[in-house]
Amino acid sequence: NAGVTQTPKFQVLKTGQSMTLQCAQDMNHEYMSWYRQDPGMGLRLIHYSVGAGITDQGEVPNGYNVSRSTTEDFPLRLLSAAPSQTSVYFCASSYSYYSGFDTDTQYFGPGTRLTVL
Amino acid sequence: GQQVMQIPQYQHVQEGEDFTTYCNSSTTLSNIQWYKQRPGGHPVFLIQLVKSGEVKKQKRLTFQFGEAKKNSSLHITATQTTDVGTYFCAAVTSTGTASKLTFGTGTRLQVTL
Numbered sequence: 001n002a003g004v005t006q007t008p009k010f011q012v013l014k015t016g017q018s019m020t021l022q023c024a025q026d027m028n029h030e031y032m033s034w035y036r037q038d039p040g041m042g043l044r045l046i047h048y049s050v051g052a053g054i055t056d057q058g059e060v061p062n063g064y065n066v067s068r069s070t071t072e073d074f075p076l077r078l079l080s081a082a083p084s085q086t087s088v089y090f091c092a093s094s095y096s097y098y099s100g101f102d103t104d105t106q107y108f109g110p111g112t113r114l115t116v117l
Numbered sequence: 118g119q120q121v122m123q124i125p126q127y128q129h130v131q132e133g134e135d136f137t138t139y140c141n142s143s144t145t146l147s148n149i150q151w152y153k154q155r156p157g158g159h160p161v162f163l164i165q166l167v168k169s170g171e172v173k174k175q176k177r178l179t180f181q182f183g184e185a186k187k188n189s190s191l192h193i194t195a196t197q198t199t200d201v202g203t204y205f206c207a208a209v210t211s212t213g214t215a216s217k218l219t220f221g222t223g224t225r226l227q228v229t230l
Binding site: 044048059106109111 | 162
């Protein structure tokens with residue numbers, strides 16, 4: 001298994017540009033999520049999905065869109081990039097979305113480092 | 118909303134010394150998870166604690182969940198240079214339809230010889 005993959009690894013955008021960060025997993029996980037990581041602030045949840053066709057907002061959803069048309073893929077779209085979106089973005093997946101199960105282990109992708117000028 | 122504080126933010130120890138990071142929540146938690154992130158890497162799951170007062174060990178790492186399920190700690194005995202990284206706790210809360218993780222701000226550990 002490749003686990004969780006993310007593309008691209010690095011990206012530089014100009015303010016106002018749009019782009020899609022790709023995330024895919026081959027573990028047949030139901031739950032997928034996107035986080036952003038900024039210095040001194042830990043990881044903050046942007047959006048998450050509990051299955052194909054179902055998404056919901058996390059802690060910091062503004063400026064980001066998601067969709068989940070398949071179990072494997074969960075792309076994150078920036079419609080009009082802003083310098084405040086400069087960050088490292090991590091995609092994660094887990095087998096189940098119910099708490100209390102050992103299968104709640106979150107598997108993180110390698111991350112996308114995004115700079116918005 | 119859910120707030121999870123971690124202390125200290127940074128700790129520098131000499132190899133062989135012990136290290137502890139503490140995680141405190143403003144609300145009672147369902148479960149708590151711990152992750153390690155090496156410099157330039159991604160978070161890697163270490164453990165999940167579920168029961169009040171639970172203590173789990175992984176070699177030199179000891180994880181504890183408070184009796185009130187509002188705090189947790191990670192203790193590393195006799196640190197090694199391979200322990201370098203940032204340790205995050207993550208509070209698991211259930212909304213009924215899904216569980217969410219709220220990450221603490223992390224403790225960065227530096228170990229020198």
